[in-house]
Amino acid sequence: MSLIAATAIALKENLPYFLVEEDEHGYHFFTAKMHRHNHDTSLGTVLRGLKTLGPVDLNQWRLGELTSVNNGGVLMSLYAFEVDNMLKIEKSLDSNLKFVPANQLHQLLETVQTTSFVSFEE
Secondary structure (H helix, E strand, O other): OEEEEEEEEEEEOOEEEEEEEEEOOEEEOEEEEEOHHHOOOHHHHHHHHHHOOOOOOHHHOEEEEEEEEEEOOEEEEEEEEEOOOHHHHHHHOOOOOEEEEHHHOHHHHOOEEEEEEEEOOO
16 A cells, blocks of 8 residues: 555645645645555545545546655655646635645745656646
8 A cells, every 4th residue: 555645736826735734743735545456546546535535527637747745754746737726726625625725834945855846738
């Protein structure tokens, strides 16, 4: 079993907002468990995991980047999707995740391994 992370990024007034979870320890990227013995793919795992949170329409999510994030000393894949309608997405996900401006996520964003970005450009 491996953990796969994901976030969605939207711009509001030229400031990026990231879709994250919040608990008593702070902000975290959404994670889903991938079971290789079930022939899961990392992307499929993330999409199925997001669907379990609510009836989110993933058709408008554009895969923007794939990188890695350090989660307690363990590197895991981080999928970043580009999206437009933050409020609709938060509502669809039953407020399990929320969009937070990047300037409030310094500690979380420092865990991203920026040297391993893979961009999915048209």
